[in-house]
Amino acid sequence: MTELVRSLMTxxxxxxxxxxxxxxxxxxxxxxxxxxVLVTDGGKLCGIVTDRDLVVRGIAAHxxxxxxxxxxxxxxxxxxxxxxxxxxxxxxxRENAVRRLPVCGEEGHPVGILSLGDVVTDRTPTSTLAAIxxxxxxx
Numbered sequence: 683m684t685e686l687v688r689s690l691m692t693x694x695x696x697x698x699x700x701x702x703x704x705x706x707x708x709x710x711x712x713x714x715x716x717x718x719v720l721v722t723d724g725g726k727l728c729g730i731v732t733d734r735d736l737v738v739r740g741i742a743a744h745x746x747x748x749x750x751x752x753x754x755x756x757x758x759x760x761x762x763x764x765x766x767x768x769x770x771x772x773x774x775x776r777e778n779a780v781r782r783l784p785v786c787g788e789e790g791h792p793v794g795i796l797s798l799g800d801v802v803t804d805r806t807p808t809s810t811l812a813a814i815x816x817x818x819x820x821x
Contacts, residue, residue, distance in 0.1 A: 688764035691794035697722040700752025707751045721755045726790040729755030
């Protein structure tokens with residue numbers, strides 16, 4: 683039987699509107715111990731912003747803590763559906779060189795997120811990479 687994205691995805695992703703500030707996104711990431719926030723407009727996915735985006739696109743470009751995350755987010759990310767096969771998700775991650783993929787249900791509403799760490803800890807739970815992915819954050 684084919685394993686589906688819904689079996690590994692993290693449910694209830696953290697979402698913010700494109701008008702939310704860089705500081706607000708960083709605070710959500712810290713509070714939830716995550717590395718990304720989904721950007722939604724009217725409940726529909728319109729982008730993703732990662733901790734790396736905050737640094738590379740935000741600080742390096744002198745955007746400042748008050749800059750809207752909509753200016754830094756990667757627009758129109760590749761999206762999975764909960765019923766997609768996990769092998770398809772892995773292929774999308776590889777082809778697009780991304781570590782996280784939003785999972786959307788009906789009408790583009792985010793219902794989860796699948797990370798490379800989710801896949802690694804499921805497929806190779808005794809690997810060094812799985813140990814790194816499951817280690818508690820250092821903050």
